[in-house]
Amino acid sequence: MKTGVWLHGDSLSKRDPALRNHPEARSVFVFDRPFLEKAGLSFKRIFFLYECAVEAADEMRVGETVEEILDWVRCEGLEMLAVTESPSPRWREMVERLRQKVEVKVVPAEGMVTVPEGYPVKRFTPFWKDLGKEWV
Amino acid sequence: MILPKFTGSREEQARGLAKAMVGMYCEKMEEARESLYVGGRTAGLEALEKFRVQTYAGTRNKLKGNVSRLSFYIRHGVLGIREVAESVQERFGKSYDAIKFWQELGWRQFWRHLYGLWGDGIYKDREAAKVPLGNGTEEELPAEIVEGRTGLVCMDETVRELVETGYIHNHARMWFASFMVHFRKLGWKAGEKFFYRHLLDGDPASNALSWQWVASTFSHRAYLFNRENIQENGGKEWCARCTAKCPFDATYPELERRLFSK
Numbered sequence: 114m115k116t117g118v119w120l121h122g123d124s125l126s127k128r129d130p131a132l133r134n135h136p137e138a139r140s141v142f143v144f145d146r147p148f149l150e151k152a153g154l155s156f157k158r159i160f161f162l163y164e165c166a167v168e169a170a171d172e173m174r175v176g177e178t179v180e181e182i183l184d185w186v187r188c189e190g191l192e193m194l195a196v197t198e199s200p201s202p203r204w205r206e207m208v209e210r211l212r213q214k215v216e217v218k219v220v221p222a223e224g225m226v227t228v229p230e231g232y233p234v235k236r237f238t239p240f241w242k243d244l245g246k247e248w249v
Numbered sequence: 250m251i252l253p254k255f256t257g258s259r260e261e262q263a264r265g266l267a268k269a270m271v272g273m274y275c276e277k278m279e280e281a282r283e284s285l286y287v288g289g290r291t292a293g294l295e296a297l298e299k300f301r302v303q304t305y306a307g308t309r310n311k312l313k314g315n316v317s318r319l320s321f322y323i324r325h326g327v328l329g330i331r332e333v334a335e336s337v338q339e340r341f342g343k344s345y346d347a348i349k350f351w352q353e354l355g356w357r358q359f360w361r362h363l364y365g366l367w368g369d370g371i372y373k374d375r376e377a378a379k380v381p382l383g384n385g386t387e388e389e390l391p392a393e394i395v396e397g398r399t400g401l402v403c404m405d406e407t408v409r410e411l412v413e414t415g416y417i418h419n420h421a422r423m424w425f426a427s428f429m430v431h432f433r434k435l436g437w438k439a440g441e442k443f444f445y446r447h448l449l450d451g452d453p454a455s456n457a458l459s460w461q462w463v464a465s466t467f468s469h470r471a472y473l474f475n476r477e478n479i480q481e482n483g484g485k486e487w488c489a490r491c492t493a494k495c496p497f498d499a500t501y502p503e504l505e506r507r508l509f510s511k
Contacts, residue, residue: 122325123324123325123326124325124326125325125326125327126289126290126293126325126326126327126328127290128290128326128327128328128329128332129326144252144270144273146273149270149273149274150272150273152445152446153274153275153446154274154275154445154446154447154451155274155275155276155412155415155446155447156263156266156267156274156275156276156281156282156283157282157283157284157414157415157447157449158274158415158446158447158448158449158451159266159270159273159274160262160263160266160281160283160284160288161284161286161288161321161325161415161449162288162325163262163266163288164287164288164289164292165288165289165290165325165327167254167289168289168290168291169289169290169327172251173251173252173253173254174250174251174252175250175252175269175270175273176250181250197326200361200362200364200365200368200454201364201453202368202369222326223326223329223330223331223332224330224331224358225330225331225334225351225354225355225358226355226358228358228362232362234359234362234363234366237355237356237359240355240359240362241352241355241359245351245352245355248334248348248351248352248354248355249348249351249352
C-alpha cells in the first residue's frame, strides 16, 4: 500500500518510528493554525519547530491539521497513513477523524522503559523503581 | 496551504517564516526572532555528542552546572529518549552521574505516561494542596512579572533569559514557579501558560505537572526556596546587584510561617 508518514510535534525527525518503519515513504508536517492562533506561542518555538521540520519532512503545511493531511493524502495518491503514537488528547481526536477517511497505522513511540498497559502511577519514585531497573 | 522552505541565513529564514505565519505567535511580526538554540536533528546530534555526563550529578542544580540542554530535542522527538540514554551508556558506561542523568530522562517518560492516562486532566489539581494557595483565577501573570519589572534581579533575569532564548535552567524554573505560587499567591495555571508559551522544550505534561509539583497539588509538600539556596546554586551575581528588599532572605521555618500560616 502506498503509505505516507505524518510527522507531528512529539516526533519531528528522520528518527521518527513511523518513518523508520516506512523509510521510502513521503512525509508531512502541519503547523496547526487553529491551535497556534489560540495558544499564542513565542515565535522562537515556532521557528525551532520549523528548523526540525525542514530537516525531517518532505512537505510542510499550515492550516487545520486533519484537512491539510487529507489534502496531502489526495495529492500524493496515498492509500495509508503511518504516524507515531502521542499521548496528546488532540492527537487522538485527529487520528479518529483521519480514520474516517483513510487507513491509519499507529506506530509505538520510542520509550526509555516499557510501561505495562494499565500500570497504576502515583509518584515517580515507585514508577522508576518498578520500571527503570535497566537504568539504575 | 503548503509552507515553503525559506532560504538564506537563519535570520532571513526567520523573517520569511514570521511573515508567513503572522497571527500565529505572540510577538509583533517585527519583533519575531529566532532562538540561539538551533532546531533540527543535525543540531541535536551535535549537542548530544558534546555532552559529557561526568560531574552531572554534582553540578546539575547549579545555574552554570553541567546540564545537557538536550530537553528541546527530546521533547520534540528530534532525539529519541532511549537514543540519548544509550549514547551516554555507550560513551561513558554506568556511573553515579549516568544513573542520575537517566533518572532525569525517566521523569520525562513518567510525565508522558501520566499525560496518556489523564489527558487534559493534567490541567486540573491532581490532589488537594498541602498548603494555602491563591484562588488561581488569573488567566495570565501580571505584566510586571512577564516584562521582568519586579525589581528582584533573580526573577527578572529568569524572565529575560526565558523570553530571549526559550530556555532556562531547571532550578530557575523551580524558583520562579515557587515565587509565583507561594510568595505571590498566583495560580499555577497562569504560570504554566507563560512557560508553555516560551519554553522550547515546553511539553504539556512535564510543564503542567511540574507546576503542580511546586504548588503541592501533585506532591507531598510545597516546594520553597530561599536566598541562601539561590546563592549556593549560582545566583550570587544576581543578589550582588539587587537593591530590592529580598522576600527570600529567611530560614525555611520562617518562610513557612510567613507564607503558609492561615
